[in-house]
Every structure is written in C-alpha cells, then in structure tokens.
Amino acid sequence: MRVIAAMSGGVDSAVAAARAVDAGHDVTGIHLALSRTRQGARGCCSAEDARDARRAADVLGIPFYVWDVSAEFSHAVVDDFVAEYSRGRTPNPCLRCNERIKFSAVLDRALALGFDAVCTGHYARIVAGPHGPELHRARDDAKDQSYVLAVLGAEQVAACLFPLGETLKSEVRADAAARGLAVADKPDSHDICFIPDGDTAGFLRERLGDAPGDIIDAESGETLGRHSGAYAFTVGQRRGLGLTVPDEQGQRRYVVAVEADARQVIVGTDSLLGVRTITADSPVWCGTPPGDPAALAVQVRAHGERVGAVVEHDADAITAHLESPLRGVAPGQALVLYDGTRVVGSGTIRATHARAE
Amino acid sequence: MTQARSYLDHAASAPMLPEAREAWLAASEAVGNPSSLHTSGRLARRLVEEARESVAADLGVRPSEVVFTAGGTEADNLAIKGLAWAGADEGRRRILCSPIEHHAVLDPVEWLGGEGFRVEWLPVDSLGRVDVDALEAALDDDVAVCTVMWANNEVGTVQPVERIAAACAAAGVPYHCDAVQALGQLPMDADLPGVTTLALSGHKVGGPVGVGALIAPRDARITPLLHGGGQERDIRSGTLDAPSIAAFAVAVRRACADQVEVAQRLTLLRDDLIDGVLAAVPGAVLNGDPGRDAPGRLPGNAHLSFPGCEGDALLMLLDAAGVECSTGSACTSGVPEPSHVLLALGVPEPVARGSLRFSLGRTSTPEDVDALLDALPGVVQRASRAGSPRFGSR
Numbered sequence: 001m002r003v004i005a006a007m008s009g010g011v012d013s014a015v016a017a018a019r020a021v022d023a024g025h026d027v028t029g030i031h032l033a034l035s036r037t038r039q040g041a042r043g044c045c046s047a048e049d050a051r052d053a054r055r056a057a058d059v060l061g062i063p064f065y066v067w068d069v070s071a072e073f074s075h076a077v078v079d080d081f082v083a084e085y086s087r088g089r090t091p092n093p094c095l096r097c098n099e100r101i102k103f104s105a106v107l108d109r110a111l112a113l114g115f116d117a118v119c120t121g122h123y124a125r126i127v128a129g130p131h132g133p134e135l136h137r138a139r140d141d142a143k144d145q146s147y148v149l150a151v152l153g154a155e156q157v158a159a160c161l162f163p164l165g166e167t168l169k170s171e172v173r174a175d176a177a178a179r180g181l182a183v184a185d186k187p188d189s190h191d192i193c194f195i196p197d198g199d200t201a202g203f204l205r206e207r208l209g210d211a212p213g214d215i216i217d218a219e220s221g222e223t224l225g226r227h228s229g230a231y232a233f234t235v236g237q238r239r240g241l242g243l244t245v246p247d248e249q250g251q252r253r254y255v256v257a258v259e260a261d262a263r264q265v266i267v268g269t270d271s272l273l274g275v276r277t278i279t280a281d282s283p284v285w286c287g288t289p290p291g292d293p294a295a296l297a298v299q300v301r302a303h304g305e306r307v308g309a310v311v312e313h314d315a316d317a318i319t320a321h322l323e324s325p326l327r328g329v330a331p332g333q334a335l336v337l338y339d340g341t342r343v344v345g346s347g348t349i350r351a352t353h354a355r356a357e
Numbered sequence: 358m359t360q361a362r363s364y365l366d367h368a369a370s371a372p373m374l375p376e377a378r379e380a381w382l383a384a385s386e387a388v389g390n391p392s393s394l395h396t397s398g399r400l401a402r403r404l405v406e407e408a409r410e411s412v413a414a415d416l417g418v419r420p421s422e423v424v425f426t427a428g429g430t431e432a433d434n435l436a437i438k439g440l441a442w443a444g445a446d447e448g449r450r451r452i453l454c455s456p457i458e459h460h461a462v463l464d465p466v467e468w469l470g471g472e473g474f475r476v477e478w479l480p481v482d483s484l485g486r487v488d489v490d491a492l493e494a495a496l497d498d499d500v501a502v503c504t505v506m507w508a509n510n511e512v513g514t515v516q517p518v519e520r521i522a523a524a525c526a527a528a529g530v531p532y533h534c535d536a537v538q539a540l541g542q543l544p545m546d547a548d549l550p551g552v553t554t555l556a557l558s559g560h561k562v563g564g565p566v567g568v569g570a571l572i573a574p575r576d577a578r579i580t581p582l583l584h585g586g587g588q589e590r591d592i593r594s595g596t597l598d599a600p601s602i603a604a605f606a607v608a609v610r611r612a613c614a615d616q617v618e619v620a621q622r623l624t625l626l627r628d629d630l631i632d633g634v635l636a637a638v639p640g641a642v643l644n645g646d647p648g649r650d651a652p653g654r655l656p657g658n659a660h661l662s663f664p665g666c667e668g669d670a671l672l673m674l675l676d677a678a679g680v681e682c683s684t685g686s687a688c689t690s691g692v693p694e695p696s697h698v699l700l701a702l703g704v705p706e707p708v709a710r711g712s713l714r715f716s717l718g719r720t721s722t723p724e725d726v727d728a729l730l731d732a733l734p735g736v737v738q739r740a741s742r743a744g745s746p747r748f749g750s751r
Contacts, residue, residue: 109743
C-alpha cells in the first residue's frame with residue numbers, strides 16, 4: 001500500500017513509520033504543523049519536533065514533507081476547546097484532533113493524492129472482523145489510546161494503520177534504539193500540545209476573560225464563595241475552589257456541576273459525584289452498530305476505568321445505564337463503548353444522572 | 358534512491374562545477390591564514406587576491422571593489438544595513454525597497470524599519486516590474502539606500518536596472534542591487550553608473566555554498582556588520598576562506614564566459630517547458646514577464662500557477678515522480694507560505710498557493726523538461742482532487 005505516516009517527532013510515530021516500511025508499504029512521512037505560535041518572523045515553524053520527525057524519516061530513508069494544518073487545527077480543535085469550556089463542558093482535544101484533523105483533513109487529502117492509508121503511532125489495533133476491519137484496544141492496556149480513536153467511523157478505521165497495537169511501550173523504545181532513531185529516549189508528551197506550560201485555566205482566561213460568578217452548595221443552595229470564571233472548573237475537581245467555609249461534616253467539597261449560563265459552579269460532597277446514567281449525542285460507530293439495547297462496557301475518559309452498562313441508542317443519542325457508578329463524569333467528555341476489546345463507538349456526553357434511570 | 362531525478366531547482370542551488378570543486382580541493386591542501394605574514398600565509402593570500410582579480414575582471418570592476426562574504430545573504434545585509442547606518446550619520450533616514458525582494462533584502466529592510474528608518478515600498482506592476490517613475494519621485498537627499506534586485510528569484514522578472522541606477526545616481530542616492538539570480542543568466546556590468554553595491558552568491562552558479570561577494574566602490578560609506586581583524590577593507594572582518602573564494606572565482610569565470618551561450622540554450626528550453634505545461638494543463642497560468650521578445654525574464658525561470666491545486670501537494674507528487682522543483686523560496690521548516698512576490702503582483706492568495714517554480718541551469722536537458730511534462734498532467738489531476746487552498750474536510 002501507499003501509506004502516509006504522520007510523524008509527530010516522537011518515538012511512537014517514528015517506530016510506527018519504521019514498521020510500516022518493514023511491512024513492505026511505500027511510506028511517505030508527513031509532519032503536521034499544528035501551530036504557528038513557535039515560529040520566526042515569516043511563519044517558518046522551527047519547532048524541534050519537526051526536526052526530530054525529519055531526522056527519523058532520514059534514518060528510515062523515506063520522503064518527508066511538512067503539511068500545514070494550522071488553520072484547520074486552530075478552528076476545529078483549539079476554537080472548539082475554548083467554546084466547549086465556555087459552555088461549561090470538558091472537551092478532549094486529542095480526540096477532536098483525531099476526528100477532525102488526522103483522520104479527516106489529512107486522511108482525505110492522502111486518499112485524494114493517491115495514498116491508501118494513514119499510519120500513526122497510536123496504541124490501538126485494527127483487527128479483521130466478519131464485517132470488515134475493527135478497532136480494538138492495544139495489547140499494552142496502560143498505554144491504550146483507543147479511547148481517543150473512538151470517533152472514527154468504519155470508513156476511517158478501514159484506512160488506518162496502527163503498527164504499535166501489539167507492542168508494549170518499553171519494546172517500542174528498545175525498537176527505536178535498535179533502529180538508531182535518535183528519538184528513542186525522547187520523553188513522552190503529556191500536556192495538551194497547544195498549552196505547553198500546562199496552565200489550561202490561564203489559557204482559557206486569556207481567551208474568555210473574567211466571568212465572575214457564585215460557588216453554590218448543591219444541597220443547601222447557599223452561596224459559598226465567588227469564582228472568576230466557571231470555565232476553569234471541571235466536574236470532580238477539588239482544588240482551586242478557595243472555599244473557607246468548611247462543610248458541616250468537615251467533608252471535602254468537589255465541583256459537581258458547572259452551569260455556564262448562570263455562571264455558577266455547584267459544589268458538594270463526594271457522594272454527589274457518582275453517576276449511574278449517562279446520555280450522549282452525536283453517536284459514531286466504528287463498525288457495525290450494536291444491538292439496542294446491548295450489554296457493553298463504557299469508558300468516559302482517556303485511561304479511565306471501564307464499567308459494564310446496558311446501552312440504548314438511536315440515530316441521535318446514546319443512553320448508558322451503568323452497573324456501578326462512575327465518579328466525575330463531565331458533559332463534553334466522550335462516552336466510549338467497548339465490546340470486550342473491540343471499540344464499538346462513541347458519543348459526546350450531554351447529561352449525567354446519579355440515579356439508575 | 359535509484360530513480361532518475363530531474364533537477365529543476367537551479368535557482369535554489371546549482372550543481373557544483375567540477376573545476377570549482379578541483380580549485381577548492383587544491384586550495385584546501387595548503388596551510389596558512391591569508392593574513393599571516395610568513396610564506397604559507399602569503400601563498401594563501403595569493404589565492405585570495407588572484408580570485409579577487411579574476412572576479413573583478415569578469416564583472417568589469419577594480420579588484421579593490423570586491424569584498425568577499427559568506428554568501429548572498431551576508432552581502433545583502435552588509436550593503437543594506439551598512440549603507441543605512443552610514444547614511445543615518447548624514448541625516449538620511451528613508452529606505453526605498455521593492456516589495457518583491459528576496460528575504461535576504463526584505464528582512465534587513467523591515468528590521469531597519471523598526472530601528473528608526475522610514476521604509477517606503479516601491480510599486481510593481483502585475484509582471485513584477487518596478488515603477489521607475491514612482492521611484493524617481495521618491496528619491497531625495499534623505500534616502501539612505503534604495504534597493505531593487507536585478508532579477509526576481511521567484512517569477513524571474515528582470516528589472517530596468519540601468520534606469521533605476523541612473524535615477525539613483527542623478528539623485529545622489531546609494532543603490533544596492535541583489536544580483537544573485539542574474540549572475541550567469543544575464544549580461545552583467547557591475548560597473549554600471551549608479552550601482553553602488555551589488556550582491557553575488559557562489560552556489561547559484563556552480564560554486565560552493567557559503568561564499569559570495571559584495572561589489573562596493575572604495576568610497577562607498579558602509580558601516581561593517583562584523584568587527585574584528587579588519588580583513589576586506591575593514592568592512593568584513595573574519596579569516597578569509599581561501600578554498601571557497603578560489604572555487605567561487607572559478608564559478609564566476611565560467612558564469613560570465615558562458616553567459617550568452619547558456620542564456621540562449623536555456624531560453625529555448627524554458628520556452629519549451631512553458632509551452633509544454635500550458636498545453637498539457639488547461640487552466641495553468643504563467644506568472645511574471647512572458648519574456649518572448651526582450652530579456653524581460655530570467656532565461657532559466659518558469660513560474661506557473663495551477664488554480665485549484667496546492668503547491669505543496671504538486672511538489673510532493675512531482676518529487677515522487679522524480680521531478681524536483683520549488684513552491685517559492687526554500688524555507689527551512691518546509692511549511693509553505695503564500696509567496697509575498699505573487700501577492701505583490703496581485704495574484705489572489707488561493708492561486709498563489711497553487712504555484713510552482715521550475716528553474717533551469719547549466720546541466721538542464723530536454724529530458725528533464727520531458728520528465729516534467731510526462732508527470733505533470735497526472736500530478737495536477739490528483740492534486741486538484743485534494744483541493745485548494747485548504748484541505749477539504751468531512
């Protein structure tokens with residue numbers, strides 16, 4: 001196959017590209033320029049990552065180009081991230097990037113230019129199933145990234161190559177070292193790539209400004225304090241509330257809801273964080289849609305735990321009735337459905353309920 | 358890489374001439390700093406001075422007017438900043454510049470704009486030619502430097518250098534000319550009345566990368582960029598690179614000696630390329646001066662837009678087919694920007710983004726052009742499917 005290998009400059013995507021070459025594919029390396037903030041006077045993105053990706057491509061002996069997707073990224077990922085927070089939701093930008101950039105804009109362009117697939121260093125597996133290619137969890141469960149890929153439809157899954165799905169992260173580093181790739185010991189990236197200092201609240205404050213409001217007790221309705229922007233709070237968060245009034249039982253208080261329109265941050269005890277029912281919209285099926293209802297497992301954040309659930313769905317919504325409660329489920333997060341290791345599909349969480357409904 | 362490559366990017370860098378390489382190797386065997394006083398030092402210095410005389414003879418100037426630099430960018434920076442700083446001492450605070458200069462000119466000018474100089478951009482027409490009447494009107498005794506290139510590196514348009522130089526001379530304004538692309542392609546007289554300084558580069562004409570020259574008369578007032586040992590008339594300190602300078606002189610000698618013959622051959626080849634592309638790709642547009650009658654276009658330059666395509670997609674697919682070209686000036690990171698030259702010519706941004714420069718040189722053959730014409734229709738078809746100016750999305 002003719003394959004576009006998206007090379008971030010990290011060890012995973014470099015080894016993934018190397019393995020695609022080993023598998024006999026005709027591989028072209030692409031570095032996606034996602035941002036123009038770290039650049040010189042005329043937009044030459046001089047980021048070290050681009051150089052690392054180029055050097056990996058040199059070692060592999062494959063052609064290498066930079067594709068500028070900064071405009072699309074800024075619109076579809078960064079603007080969306082800010083807008084979602086301003087509505088009191090908690091988005092996952094990596095998932096949005098996979099959905100709108102890597103496996104959409106880039107995949108579309110690759111296919112139009114005569115390529116057959118896009119290869120990345122994601123930890124997930126593509127497995128041949130009875131109804132076509134299926135998306136599965138990686139063998140290395142600790143590194144599994146299937147959660148952020150669950151926005152891919154069947155057509156996109158069919159054009160993906162994930163050569164790291166059967167491998168442990170430690171093996172990937174060893175493989176990179178054996179191949180002479182300089183990125184073998186490069187640290188993993190953890191932060192949101194467009195917030196390199198990790199200060200998400202500061203990033204949002206710059207863009208959304210001051211929007212002060214009240215911090216309200218979920219049970220008594222009493223105003224406990226003030227905040228300078230509800231967007232800085234996420235369901236399940238405990239720190240940064242600045243509350244001086246202790247709870248009657250001396251229990252810790254958590255954010256249990258964010259009401260963006262009323263600029264209210266609702267707080268309460270741990271017991272209010274348990275969720276038994278989740279509704280989500282914009283369903284995407286990674287392959288054949290499940291039965292209705294179906295007994296599946298659900299996961300609500302990257303690397304989060306999975307719990308069993310009975311799932312109902314129609315064209316516009318998914319409702320998951322959980323077997324045991326999940327804590328800290330925020331609107332905006334993705335509800336991802338699994339059948340064993342197979343990723344069934346996903347939706348965007350709109351509402352949660354403490355009761356089994 | 359076993360595939361035959363058709364190299365159509367001579368304006369970015371040309372293959373080194375074998376005799377330039379030999380000159381470099383021979384000079385590299387000698388030891389000695391050209392500024393040292395002993396025998397070895399004098400031998401090294403002799404290589405440099407012979408090279409200086411050779412370059413001076415080829416360009417019609419005196420040896421003392423040749424200042425060796427580490428390339429075209431340094432020569433441009435030295436001339437523009439040096440003339441501007443020296444001019445400021447006399448109260449000259451204006452800079453006149455065309456908007457289609459190479460970044461080696463544009464960026465120092467813009468930088469000076471932030472340092473207290475007033476930058477005025479000269480109008481250009483849709484072919485990329487500077488409006489000399491507007492230039493004449495802008496000239497005055499408060500202009501520190503006027504800078505207009507001899508020929509444009511992207512679209513190949515040749516400027517009316519003689520008229521610009523005459524106008525600057527009449528107004529008593531120093532004129533800097535970036536002649537990096539013109540050398541070897543156009544007849545060149547560096548002693549043209551009114552040209553104060555002229556920038557040249559080695560690797561565009563078959564010399565090594567990292568060496569060039571600024572042609573500057575003895576009485577030109579130029580403040581140095583580099584202070585140090587006082588080499589090169591005290592305006593360009595730094596140990597002289599004898600091997601590179603010797604090789605540069607060989608390349609300049611060949612460029613000037615063969616200019617007429619090379620220009621004639623490349624003009625025919627270029628016109629075949631342009632005609633072939635326009636015939637093979639409906640909708641393709643030639644940018645710059647057509648250059649059919651007068652020498653209005655660099656003989657080796659063909660610059661075309663392919664509306665509906667992105668330049669970097671075209672480049673990638675041509676590269677895969679063994680044909681090497683450029684989307685504009687080379688950029689270190691590889692992120693393509695719409696060309697400031699095309700935008701200044703009034704080309705709409707989406708069309709500017711779908712543009713390619715093919716540049717021919719001494720080693721170009723009809724087979725190179727044939728390879729391009731074979732690959733291009735399929736490449737354009739694919740690239741137009743991928744869309745423009747931005748990627749499609751679901």
